[in-house]
Amino acid sequence: MTRYIIRRLLWGLLLLVLVSALTFVIFRILPTADPAKLRAGRLQNPKIIAEIRHDLGLDKPLLTQFWLYMKGIFLHFDLGFSYYSGASVKSLIFNRLPATLSLVFGGAVVWLVAGLTVGIVSALRPRSRLDRASMGTALVLVSAPEYWLGLISLYLFASDIGRLRVFPGAGSYVGLSSDPGKWLTSLILPWLVVAAGTAAIYARLIRSSLIETMGEDYIRTARAKGLTERRVVLRHGVRSAINPIMTILGLDIGVLLGSAVLVETVFDIPGIGRLNYDAITHSDFPIVQGTVLLASLFIIVANIVVDIAYAYLDPRVRYS
Amino acid sequence: MSAIEPLLRVEDLRVEFATEDGIVRAVDGITYEVGRGRTLGIVGESGSGKTVASMTTLGLTRGQGVRISGRILFEGRDLAALSEGELRAIRGNEIAMVFQDPLSALHPFYKVGVQLIEAVRAHKQVSRVKARERAVELLGLVGIPDPARRAEDYPHEFSGGMRQRAMIAMALANDPKLLIADEPTTALDVTVQAQILALMERLQRELGMSIVIITHDLGVVAEMADDIAVMYAGRIVETASAELVFAGPEHPYTWGLLKSIPTLGGPREEDLVPIPGTPPSLINRPSGCHFHPRCPYAQPDHARIDPELHPVPDAPTHHVACLLEADVRRRLWAELRAGRMPDEALAEVGLPGAPS
Numbered sequence: 254m255t256r257y258i259i260r261r262l263l264w265g266l267l268l269l270v271l272v273s274a275l276t277f278v279i280f281r282i283l284p285t286a287d288p289a290k291l292r293a294g295r296l297q298n299p300k301i302i303a304e305i306r307h308d309l310g311l312d313k314p315l316l317t318q319f320w321l322y323m324k325g326i327f328l329h330f331d332l333g334f335s336y337y338s339g340a341s342v343k344s345l346i347f348n349r350l351p352a353t354l355s356l357v358f359g360g361a362v363v364w365l366v367a368g369l370t371v372g373i374v375s376a377l378r379p380r381s382r383l384d385r386a387s388m389g390t391a392l393v394l395v396s397a398p399e400y401w402l403g404l405i406s407l408y409l410f411a412s413d414i415g416r417l418r419v420f421p422g423a424g425s426y427v428g429l430s431s432d433p434g435k436w437l438t439s440l441i442l443p444w445l446v447v448a449a450g451t452a453a454i455y456a457r458l459i460r461s462s463l464i465e466t467m468g469e470d471y472i473r474t475a476r477a478k479g480l481t482e483r484r485v486v487l488r489h490g491v492r493s494a495i496n497p498i499m500t501i502l503g504l505d506i507g508v509l510l511g512s513a514v515l516v517e518t519v520f521d522i523p524g525i526g527r528l529n530y531d532a533i534t535h536s537d538f539p540i541v542q543g544t545v546l547l548a549s550l551f552i553i554v555a556n557i558v559v560d561i562a563y564a565y566l567d568p569r570v571r572y573s
Numbered sequence: 574m575s576a577i578e579p580l581l582r583v584e585d586l587r588v589e590f591a592t593e594d595g596i597v598r599a600v601d602g603i604t605y606e607v608g609r610g611r612t613l614g615i616v617g618e619s620g621s622g623k624t625v626a627s628m629t630t631l632g633l634t635r636g637q638g639v640r641i642s643g644r645i646l647f648e649g650r651d652l653a654a655l656s657e658g659e660l661r662a663i664r665g666n667e668i669a670m671v672f673q674d675p676l677s678a679l680h681p682f683y684k685v686g687v688q689l690i691e692a693v694r695a696h697k698q699v700s701r702v703k704a705r706e707r708a709v710e711l712l713g714l715v716g717i718p719d720p721a722r723r724a725e726d727y728p729h730e731f732s733g734g735m736r737q738r739a740m741i742a743m744a745l746a747n748d749p750k751l752l753i754a755d756e757p758t759t760a761l762d763v764t765v766q767a768q769i770l771a772l773m774e775r776l777q778r779e780l781g782m783s784i785v786i787i788t789h790d791l792g793v794v795a796e797m798a799d800d801i802a803v804m805y806a807g808r809i810v811e812t813a814s815a816e817l818v819f820a821g822p823e824h825p826y827t828w829g830l831l832k833s834i835p836t837l838g839g840p841r842e843e844d845l846v847p848i849p850g851t852p853p854s855l856i857n858r859p860s861g862c863h864f865h866p867r868c869p870y871a872q873p874d875h876a877r878i879d880p881e882l883h884p885v886p887d888a889p890t891h892h893v894a895c896l897l898e899a900d901v902r903r904r905l906w907a908e909l910r911a912g913r914m915p916d917e918a919l920a921e922v923g924l925p926g927a928p929s
Contacts, residue, residue: 469677470672470674470677470678471677471678471679471680471681473628473633473672473678474672474678474679474680474740474743475680476633476664477631477633477664477665477669477670477672478664478665478691478692478695478743478746479661479662479663479664479665479666479692479695479696480661480665480691480695481661482657488691489680492680492682493680493681493682566682567681567682568681568682568727568729569681569727569729
């Protein structure tokens with residue numbers, strides 16, 4: 254098991270280097286505004302631009318730039334400096350991380366609880382009215398774009414512009430450490446929006462998974478033992494049906510940590526996604542590079558965690 | 574069968590499932606008894622309703638679109654009339670069940686010991702430690718070596734025979750009065766089959782429980798059963814004590830079952846005779862005698878008349894549902910037992926051949 258984990262981590266590391274190289278190349282090849290020119294502002298003359306280019310290290314060969322960047326990361330965990338603000342990318346990202354973590358993990362709790370509850374209830378009474386209503390709603394939520402849901406929810410419920418002024422609206426995010434109460438209320442709408450689509454997918458998944466599981470022989474055995482139906486469903490049915498959900502849960506969290514761009518932008522939450530969005534509009538390459546690297550790190554780690562968790566969830570799975 | 578009250582008496586049990594294609598008459602008015610300490614073998618092909626009948630005893634077929642009628646008297650109480658909660662108190666407690674494939678019947682994610690503990694604690698208010706002791710004791714009882722250690726294993730770490738032993742241990746958790754074993758040896762290797770049957774016989778002797786063993790294998794019932802009920806298309810077509818059935822089977826379907834299994838004592842070149850055709854659909858069953866399309870001895874009016882279960886002349890405990898005359902049946906069986914093929918037997922007895 255330990256060997257397996259070490260092997261996976263090494264492969265993950267290689268993957269991160271490859272992802273960095275790819276972002277590096279893409280950013281240079283695709284037409285984008287020249288960062289040096291952007292920084293020069295109104296004092297555009299070739300000399301100043303060349304100077305800036307030299308300062309940023311953009312005049313060196315591409316391979317050398319990449320080498321220096323990688324060296325910085327591996328030796329000092331240095332992600333470089335923003336072209337736009339000159340701030341350290343590492344500190345920018347770390348400042349933004351709590352907001353994204355709050356959004357994603359809170360959202361995950363919401364979509365897990367909502368998705369599992371609805372899915373299990375539906376599975377126990379398939380084709381009932383409740384089942385049809387839940388699955389119909391799920392279909393709508395799966396199909397609804399996140400930013401649209403976000404805007405609609407702000408229009409309906411935001412305390413500043415909403416029809417029913419219930420929850421704090423866009424730009425109300427407060428850090429957990431500065432005011433836990435406000436942190437919680439400011440995140441309610443974003444959590445619901447970020448969770449809606451995923452909850453719907455989970456509800457449908459657990460429903461079909463549980464319906465299948467309830468037809469298994471060991472469920473019949475559990476009933477024949479004289480267990481209560483509640484115990485049969487939860488301890489025997491859901492315990493099996495939940496495995497595929499746990500697998501995608503890790504991946505969903507990993508993906509969302511690196512790409513909650515839409516929700517963070519709509520609700521103006523100062524998270525990684527928002528940082529990335531701003532960096533792209535400013536051609537701020539070091540930040541884009543840093544956030545992409547972070548996003549891939551999340552996904553790679555999530556994958557490894559999921560695979561390890563799987564061995565604990567299903568005793569038949571063994572890694573060597 | 575006897576004057577004393579049987580442990581289980583099933584009266585005119587019917588189980589119907591409403592499906593999109595029509596109503597499946599899985600069990601169509603069967604009546605049988607299981608005496609205390611006795612073993613009933615229910616024999617039939619897949620789709621004859623034998624599994625549904627026994628699962629209904631425990632209320633495991635209840636659900637939407639299912640219609641159950643008749644009485645299931647267990648120690649005088651009608652199980653068919655009990656509420657789900659009352660039945661649950663009986664399941665795994667007074668009546669326990671063992672299933673066909675022990676690998677799929679055990680939960681793959683829980684240790685064998687944990688599943689046994691759960692069975693104990695489903696009906697007895699005992700501590701985890703006490704239940705665990707009982708679980709280990711049960712595993713030992715069914716012949717699993719080093720039971721305390723093996724209780725910590727998952728089902729996939731057991732061999733097929735050990736899994737079935739574990740299933741049996743689980744069924745015995747609360748000293749049931751009746752054990753229903755649904756094809757308990759079908760998924761196992763032949764050598765292991767014999768071990769499992771021997772185990773069940775030993776446990777029956779030691780614990781004094783009654784057994785209903787459901788199987789398609791007459792060899793299994795020959796080994797274990799005191800009484801036999803042969804099922805076809807949801808009905809019992811022949812029932813008697815095991816001796817009577819093996820000495821003088823009365824129904825052509827039973828003949829078919831007997832002639833399609835090899836015997837060690839029989840002549841070496843004896844041909845096995847398969848029963849032609851396949852079990853009928855339980856939605857659109859054949860008219861008249863349900864077996865007539867597959868019966869080599871069927872006469873024209875057998876497609877019209879539905880036979881009832883009647884006692885055989887001179888053997889009041891031997892019942893059969895067959896339209897052939899009793900003496901014709903005896904002569905046919907005598908010919909078959911002498912090694913003749915069905916068409917030869919027909920000619921010998923002087924009956925016209927079945928319409929094909």
